[in-house]
Amino acid sequence: MWLVVATIPLAVPSYLAAYGLLAAIPTAQGFWASWLVLVAVTTPYVTLPVSAALRAGTTDFDDLSRTLGAPGWKALLPGTWHQIRGATLAGGLLVFLYTIADFGGVALFRFPVLTTAIQQAYGASYDRNLAALLSMILVAIALVTVYFERRARGRMFTLRTSTRSRSRLVPLSKNNMWLGGVLLFPSFIGAFLPVIVMVSRMFDVGSWQEIRWENLFSSTLNSIVLSFGGATLGLLLALPIGVLAGRFHTKLVSAIESFGYLPLALPGIVVGLALVLFALTSVPALYQTAFLLACAYGLLFMPKAVGTIRHSVRSIPVSLADVSSTLGYSPWQRLVSVYLPLTRNGFIVAWLLIGVTAMKELPATLMLRPTGMNTLATELWAKTDVASYGAAAPYALMLVIVAAIPALLLVRTDLAQQVKS
Structure with a gap:
């Protein structure tokens, strides 16, 4: 249940979460409001990979530390922390790159950042060079951050020596149930608060007449097909990078991995304009097609998969790959079978x-959607842009529902594997 709740903010645009906070606190402006909203909507980037790492890990090191006299949190550092350090740093890197490339949330709070300056420069057709220069600054910041993340990660080899799954699960007791409020806070600020505001506006007089239910259905279907089609392309792009980074530790592989994170630091408008230019000059048939938009999604968010794949591959004992090699397995067979x-x-x-x-x-x-094709995000933006918040409420609710369904499937898959083990 907590994993599903924690995943919901992923589907809420930062500008929608910002609107919910502004509705609750009209005086919210500047840095702290922007910081709070971005923390709320990006927390799942750390929660999901760390929870997956914990499920794949073992408590053997914690148990060993306790037998040597290390109490509580002191047993956490030599045991669990080394198993989740890679996932934690990868998630933190995703949060940083998302934050420096965000536009909607900070724009509503009128906090000036590089992305708002790029948007203004692109809007002013006479100053496109300034926008390109600011985009290069974002790329430089991303490169420096990826470098330090890799240094902090260090040489992390597989620490797991047992084939058993996590052997001890500690339930929350009545004395520490207050932790539930801590777990719920990001989801409340990032998802539930804006949805509550939208629903309250939906029941205003005349708001029901603004809702076009057939458009809601088509937008939902378009969003699912385009986003998960792009996710499939992004996963295929991230797979070789993640596998190389998980199995080899060379300067060339580190450079490839570092450049693989760059698209996440670029605002969507920069990538969109680049693909528009590419389609018009090289492949005009791709212009304003659903495939080009799915490619944009895959390129933009491919870095989100690199860290998770790298950590998953690194958690596989090297001995398994060595044994499969001695049995005559080809690289493709090792990929499929191991x-x-x-x-x-x-x-x-x-x-x-x-x-x-x-x-x-x-x-x-x-910029890239085919003419006449709408998604939940574009409809939500159009309705909130003209202050039609009642008509925007169904699209906000649908985003939350669509996000909760795959998260629930993920939880059920993990629980099923735990029962089998």
Whole structure:
């Protein structure tokens, strides 16, 4: 239940979460309001990969630390932390890259950042060079951040020596149930508050007449097909990078992985304009097609899968790959017979991250969508842009529902595997 609740903010656009906070606190402006909203909508980027790493880990190291006299949190550092450090740093990197590329949330709070400056420069046709320069600054910031994340990650080899799954689950007791409020806070700010505001506006007089239910159905279907189609392309793009980073530690592989994170630091409008230019000059038949939009989703959010795949591959004992090699397995057979079965959970998490995030992508969708095709994000933006909040409520609710369904499927898959083990 908590994993489903924690995943919901992934489907809520930052500008919608910002609107919910503004409705609750009209005086919210500037840095702290922007910081609170971005923390709320990006927390799942750490929660999902860390929970997957915990399920794949073991308590053997914690138990050993306790037998040596280490109490409580002191047993956590040499045991659990080393098993989740890679997932934690990868999630933190995703949060940072998302934050520096965000536009909608900070724009509503009138907090000036590079993305708002790029949007203004692109809007002013006479100053496109300034927008390109600001975009390069974002790329430079992303490169520096990826470098330090890799240094902090260090040489992380597989620490798991047992084939058993996590052997001890500690339930929450009555004395620490207050932790539930801490777990619920990001989801409340990032998802439930804006939905509550939207629903309250939906019941205003005359709001029901503004809702076009057939358009809601078509927008939902378009969002699901486009976002998870893009997630599939993004997963295929991230697979070789994640596998290389998980099995090899060389300067070339590190450079490839670093450049693989760059698209996430670029605003959607930059990637959208680049693909528009590419389609018009090279492949005109692709212009304003659903495939080009799905490609944009895959390119934009492919980095979200790299860290998760890398950590999943790195958790596989090297001895299994060595044994399969001695048995005459080809690289393709090792991928199908060894890597894919043992990294399935990580792949599901990566696919979920890309797909749910792509649903709320707005700038690239507005630029690349086929004529007449609407998504939940574009309809939500159009309704809130003209202050038609009652008509926007169904689209906000549908985003939350669509995000909760794959998260629930992910939880059921993990629970089923735990029962089998």
